[in-house]
Amino acid sequence: MKASKGKGPVKKDKKEVLKPVEDVKVGKRKAAIEADKSRRKLAKNAKLGKKDPNKPKRPASAFFVFLEEFRTVYKKEHPNVKAVSAVGKAGGEKWKSMSPAEKAPYEAKAAKRKTEYEKLMKAYNNKEDETEDDEEEVAEKSKPIAKVVEEEESAEEDDEEDDDDDEDED
Numbered sequence: 001m002k003a004s005k006g007k008g009p010v011k012k013d014k015k016e017v018l019k020p021v022e023d024v025k026v027g028k029r030k031a032a033i034e035a036d037k038s039r040r041k042l043a044k045n046a047k048l049g050k051k052d053p054n055k056p057k058r059p060a061s062a063f064f065v066f067l068e069e070f071r072t073v074y075k076k077e078h079p080n081v082k083a084v085s086a087v088g089k090a091g092g093e094k095w096k097s098m099s100p101a102e103k104a105p106y107e108a109k110a111a112k113r114k115t116e117y118e119k120l121m122k123a124y125n126n127k128e129d130e131t132e133d134d135e136e137e138v139a140e141k142s143k144p145i146a147k148v149v150e151e152e153e154s155a156e157e158d159d160e161e162d163d164d165d166d167e168d169e170d
Contacts, residue, residue: 056120059113066106067091 060068070091074081081087095103 054124056117056124059117060110062103062107062110063095065109065113066095066103070094 067088071087074087074090078086
């Protein structure tokens with residue numbers, strides 16, 4: 001009797017699917033991988049937590065400038081709609097249907113906001129640089145005097161050794 005094609009259950013040996021290298025955990029290595037993941041997570045959280053409240057906020061794009069105005073108009077026309085998503089969807093559809101000429105005033109406002117933001121960021125970065133310089137000066141002043149003297153003496157000794165090497169070359 002011949003086996004029919006495509007009919008009936010087909011039995012194949014299912015081999016284990018190979019896991020990616022990162023997912024394979026063996027013995028002592030497992031603890032090392034988990035420790036590495038936890039370190040990455042802590043580092044990521046530390047980076048996210050260091051937001052400066054004085055830093056200027058990024059400017060709105062042309063679409064969001066349009067949406068600010070559209071939101072008030074939409075709420076007047078549809079006072080019963082409370083969902084934020086409905087306003088966003090309607091605004092998105094309207095924005096897509098607008099011609100470039102209709103979008104131009106919003107793009108101009110966005111560009112103006114962007115230039116103002118860049119000016120504020122330059123001023124902010126200058127202040128940051130000044131505070132970092134001040135912190136470095138304070139750190140240097142707070143060093144114990146003995147360490148400063150030792151550093152100067154070791155630098156002088158290094159210079160003398162360099163001079164001795166120069167004489168040997170002649």
